[in-house]
Amino acid sequence: MMVRKVVHRASLAVAVAAAVTATPLQAAESQASIEERLSNLEKQLAEVKPQATGEEGFAFNTYARSGLLLNDDLKSAPGTPYLTPAGSVGGAVGRLGNEPDTYLEAVLNYRQVAENGTKSHYRLMIADSTTSSNDWTAGDGALNVRQAYVEFSDIASFTGVFRNASIWAGKRFDRDNFDIHWLDSDIIFLAGLGAGVYDLQWTDGFKSNVSVYGRSFLDFPSDPQLAGETDSTDNIILTANNFFGPVQWMVSGMTAQDNDQRVVGGVQGTAADTGFHTMLAYHGDSFFGLSDGNFKAAVLHGEGLGAEVKSLGADGNLNEDASSTRLAVYGTTYLSDHWRIAPAILAETSKDRYINGDEYNWLTFNTRLANELTANFEMQYDVSWQTMDLTPKGYLGRADVNGNYTRFTIAPTFKPQVGGFWNRPEIRVFASYSTWDDELDTYSSTDALGDSATDFTSGQWTVGAQMEIWF
Numbered sequence: 001m002m003v004r005k006v007v008h009r010a011s012l013a014v015a016v017a018a019a020v021t022a023t024p025l026q027a028a029e030s031q032a033s034i035e036e037r038l039s040n041l042e043k044q045l046a047e048v049k050p051q052a053t054g055e056e057g058f059a060f061n062t063y064a065r066s067g068l069l070l071n072d073d074l075k076s077a078p079g080t081p082y083l084t085p086a087g088s089v090g091g092a093v094g095r096l097g098n099e100p101d102t103y104l105e106a107v108l109n110y111r112q113v114a115e116n117g118t119k120s121h122y123r124l125m126i127a128d129s130t131t132s133s134n135d136w137t138a139g140d141g142a143l144n145v146r147q148a149y150v151e152f153s154d155i156a157s158f159t160g161v162f163r164n165a166s167i168w169a170g171k172r173f174d175r176d177n178f179d180i181h182w183l184d185s186d187i188i189f190l191a192g193l194g195a196g197v198y199d200l201q202w203t204d205g206f207k208s209n210v211s212v213y214g215r216s217f218l219d220f221p222s223d224p225q226l227a228g229e230t231d232s233t234d235n236i237i238l239t240a241n242n243f244f245g246p247v248q249w250m251v252s253g254m255t256a257q258d259n260d261q262r263v264v265g266g267v268q269g270t271a272a273d274t275g276f277h278t279m280l281a282y283h284g285d286s287f288f289g290l291s292d293g294n295f296k297a298a299v300l301h302g303e304g305l306g307a308e309v310k311s312l313g314a315d316g317n318l319n320e321d322a323s324s325t326r327l328a329v330y331g332t333t334y335l336s337d338h339w340r341i342a343p344a345i346l347a348e349t350s351k352d353r354y355i356n357g358d359e360y361n362w363l364t365f366n367t368r369l370a371n372e373l374t375a376n377f378e379m380q381y382d383v384s385w386q387t388m389d390l391t392p393k394g395y396l397g398r399a400d401v402n403g404n405y406t407r408f409t410i411a412p413t414f415k416p417q418v419g420g421f422w423n424r425p426e427i428r429v430f431a432s433y434s435t436w437d438d439e440l441d442t443y444s445s446t447d448a449l450g451d452s453a454t455d456f457t458s459g460q461w462t463v464g465a466q467m468e469i470w471f
Helices: 002-020 024-047 085-089 438-442
Strands: 057-071 102-113 119-130 144-153 166-173 178-180 185-188 191-203 206-220 231-244 247-255 274-284 294-304 323-334 339-351 359-372 377-391 401-414 426-436 460-470
Touching: 085 359, 085 377, 185 274, 185 294, 191 231, 401 438
Parallel strands: none
Antiparallel strands: 057 102, 057 460, 102 119, 119 144, 144 166, 166 191, 178 185, 191 206, 206 231, 231 247, 247 274, 274 294, 294 323, 323 339, 339 359, 359 377, 377 401, 401 426, 426 460
C-alpha cells in the first residue's frame, strides 16, 4: 500500500508542475484532471483492506523449546518427560530440567471474510524435532507437516442448531485437546485426517462437536512366516464431544479393518480391530473453589483400540481385551503476591493391554512452584514423584518391575515480564537431581534407566539451560 501511495504522489507532483507552466485553459483542464485523480486515489485507498487484523490476512504462531542437558561429567544426559518405565505407557514425570531436545512448531494462518460474512481459515503447521546439539541436523531431524486444514465459520446460510457452527476438513489437531503443560502430557489428544462440525448449539447451555478422523497404523507383518510381507490398515475414529457449561463429555468409537491379523507378542489374531473411548472432564474457573485460578479434571476410559486413552486411536498393538482408566487433575493459583503453585496428578491402570494377563499401574504427582523476585526474574522449582507396578508379561522383552522415581529441579528463570504460568518467552538455567529404585533399571534393555553406556543409574545430577516460547 505504501508503494501505491508513493507512485500516486509522484504522479500528482508531475501533474502539478505541468499545470504551473500551462495556459489558463490547459491549467483548468489539468486542475480538473488532478481533482479527478485525487478522487480516484481516495476511493482506491478506501478499498484497501487491512491485513493481519485477526479477521483477515496472514498471521504467524509458534511453539518452540531448545536446550542443553548434561550430566555431572558434562556429557549429554538422557532426558524426556517419559524417562521411566511407566513412560512406555504414558506415565510422564515432569519436563522442567528434563528435556534435551530442540522441538519447534511454525504455524502459518491465512484468514478471509467473504462479502456475506462467512469466514475461512487456512492453517499450516510445520514441526521439527531433534536431540542433536549440532547446528545442522537435516540428517537426524524429523521435519513434518502436522496440520493442514481449512475451517469455515460464521457461515451465512447456516440456521437453527447450525447457526454458530463451523465446519472443517483436512489434517489437524482437534480444537478441544487440552494438556498438563508441566508434564508435557496431553489429557486428551485427537488428531489425524478427517472432517467435522464444531459448536452445534442444541440449547443455550448445550453444544456438541462431531468429527471423523482417520489414522494410519504402521505396516505390520500379518504372518510371521512371510518375511518381508506387510499389511496396513486405517483406524477410523468417530467422535461426539459434548459441552454442558464447564462439563465436557466425549464419546468415541473406532474401527480398523484387518488389524486383528497383526502379530503382537509373538501371537497373531489377538490385536483389537474395534474400540471404545469416553472422557468426562470439568473445566473450572477457580482453584478447586478455594482461591482464584483455574483447574481441570478428567476421567478417561477405553477398551480395545480405545485403551490408549490419551492419544486417541494411535496404538495398533492394543489387545482386543485391553482396558484402561486414567485420572488427570491439575490447577494453578497464587499462594501470595509473589508465589504461585501448580500441582498435578496423573494416574492410570490398565490390564490385558498388549498380552492377556499383563497389567500396568502407575501414578505421578508433580508440583511446579515459582517465586517472582523482580519484573524479569523468578525462581522456578519442580518436584515429581512417580510410583509404578508394571507386569508386561515379557512384551518386547520387558521385565516386571515395582518401584518409585523422584526428581527435583531448581531453575533460575528470566523473562520479559513475570506473572502467571503462561507468560513466554523465558530463558532458564537449571539443576536436577533424580533418584529411583534399582529394580526399575531392569525393565528394558533399550530405555535410559540403568544404561551402563551412559552410567545413568540411580542418584543422578543433571544441569543445563533452555529457552521456551509460544505466541
